[in-house]
Amino acid sequence: MKLVIQNARVILRDRILDNAAVVCDGGRITAVLGEGDGVVPSTDGKRIDLGGRYLSPGFIDIHVHGGLGADFMDGSQEAIELSCSAHLQHGVTTLFPTTTTASDEQILRTIDAVKGARETPTGKWPLPRIEGIHLYGPYFATEKSGCHNKEACRVPMPAEFERYFQTGLIRIATCAAELEGSGAFYRAARDRGCLVTCGHSNSSWSEMEQAFESGMRHVDHFWCAMSSVQSVRARLGTPMQGSMLEFVLGTPEMSTEVIADGWHLSPELLRFAWRMKGVDRLCLVSDCNRALDMPPGRYLFGDAEDGGWILSDGMVGRGLDGGLASSVVALDNMVRHMHTAVGVPLVDAVRMASLTPAERTGIAEEVGEIAAGKRADFVVLTNQLQVDQVLVGGKIALTN
Template sequence: MTILCIINGTAVLPDRLLRDAVVVCRDERISYVGTARSRVPAGAKVIDAKGAYICPGFVDIHIHGGGGADVMDGTVDAVSTVCQSHSRHGTTTLFPTTSTGTDDQIHAMLAACVEVRDGWTVDAGSKIGGVHLYGPYFAKGKVGCHNESVCRTPKAAEFRRYFDTGIVRVATCAAELPGAAAFYRYATKQGCLVTCGHSNSSWSEMDAGFANGMRHVDHFWCAMSNVSSVRNRLGVPMQGSMLEYVLSNPEMSTEVIADGKHLAPELLNFAWRMKGSQRLCLVTDCNRALDMPPGRYRFGPKSDGSWFTSDGEVGWASTGSLASAVMGMDHMVRTMHKIGGVPLHEAVRMATLTPAERTGIDEHVGSLAKGKQADIVLLSKTLKVKQVYINGHRTKKGVRTLFEC
């Protein structure tokens, strides 16, 4: 039995910071979290955190690409590249996310994700918690940087085959689309986190979606309805939108892209104050330009995805129109804490336990707790990634060595 002990750091728990922490891992799971040095077993491999923060591994439920690859490239190499790229930013579990695409492109992506998930080894990067079926069921006019030509309404004969792969765990559809109700009901039966996104839906359409199992809204304020946009679509009297519905319904959760470019500090802070860290997730919504030089890239499939430009800080579909993020989850946590004014333990919760709870994997990941997988990130005092452990294996430049110090 291999035993790893991390000492001399501050453990980031869901509800507080625990100073002078001791975290013990036996084989691939956490066996103790506390402050008692007496719990360090003889013969253990001891890691001195040197004052670093000891965090649970990050969980990203909305991520398209990184390292030059997009999961919609539909190959094992592309999905593996994305997983390795995000593990360097502290993400230990991710949900590869579809963009709009043809039926064949989506099936290729799903098949590649199944192969990477099932063949995961210690050198494969972040683990795949499931796929986020995001495109293609978007409302016209709310597609953002996605290729609008392959947006469509959900048809049971098509979407049931996506779910039949067994890997879809998060499922998005615009609530106002014909067929959305059937999609939501079916996704709910599959145990998915059911979401509304890229939508111009009204309060009543959101309420109908909620009745059919929808419980989450993708990237708050981005490609979503507001009172004015609903009025333009449906006329007077003015009606409530996704914004008001999410804020008023305590069972609804949502997510923010905290890269400092999509949302101003006051919006990040407002979202946290309104929804709290138990109903607000941090996501990267990251594209293939993560860790790549500024330049022009494809969003979605490399063969025919829409073009965007990365300036090294964010993606641009055109002047004034954002196109996803180019930063990892470590950046999102830093921004939410330092600029959004959110306490560190709550910012970390939004990147770990909250998405794990919303997707039903919190029994295994999302917090430093006895029995959970030893997915651990050491962050410096400036919240930069120092070390990453996945299932108790330290990652280093994409290569894992068991408990390497």
């Protein structure tokens, strides 16, 4: 179907085009027209006039656990689809359902449920694109497990993780670099084209260096559940060694991500990460759980068998001990906060929630920016950066 979106402020990878139009056909972008680029073509298809609102590329969440009362680890197709639909309402047009620490059987059940949602969706809710799974846990350091179940943390064993990779659904793979067997895990993930990640780890610079040689290129939620110089010293003694933080900042090829919900990290830390890594190596993620768009209360993080309880006040999740846990807001909140509270240009904030995660996960030829040839996945934003409409493949999936 042909589609023309006109009178839009189009957010490109490096600038904003005012009074612009985007032409689509067959679910793909065919042209982006700014002032002076010619007449907007007539069409026998659909025409949408945005009245000066923003047209953003659809957001891409590479680290997300659930929403609307459901967790991906619930292991049912209904839970997968409900969680995905919750994030679509916040402008996420592509996501990677993210696992937690759990048993082998529970992880395989979630993988099967994601496969069903991708291949034979029920049609109960409009869905974003599910590009693959983020295997996140169970290969964590127990002392850095955060709100994940410590009892389910374990070292990676080929007999187990090869079953996950053989499904063909794992696109992002996380493991703590200091664990025995991590090198084999990283190499297996690299050979399958995954974004290879270190997370929930107390690793030193030298351990990160070894992981890098095995294919690791990304670190999850910067400053959260990760090593510091002091924690490495406590584990390995003197002399003091560099930690994950120093390795990421000192290695240009490394990327990372931040939870910009206004609670996990202060504005100065978010600005620091943006300045140090730049927009092409820093992703925004939600790390959001089932409490998204739910009333304040007590929620299970992970599955009913192995999960633990967190408390949501509607703004952030906390463990029962009061410490920060998973986020309870979606990626649109992160974009708004980075721009309005942190002072990052809107173009950069949007890029870190779209093109940068697309590039890091190897899907940028298809999605991540508004450019000819890309999929027609869009978010219409008000002047206050609230989600007004969402389009997937050129079709309206949500209107608020």
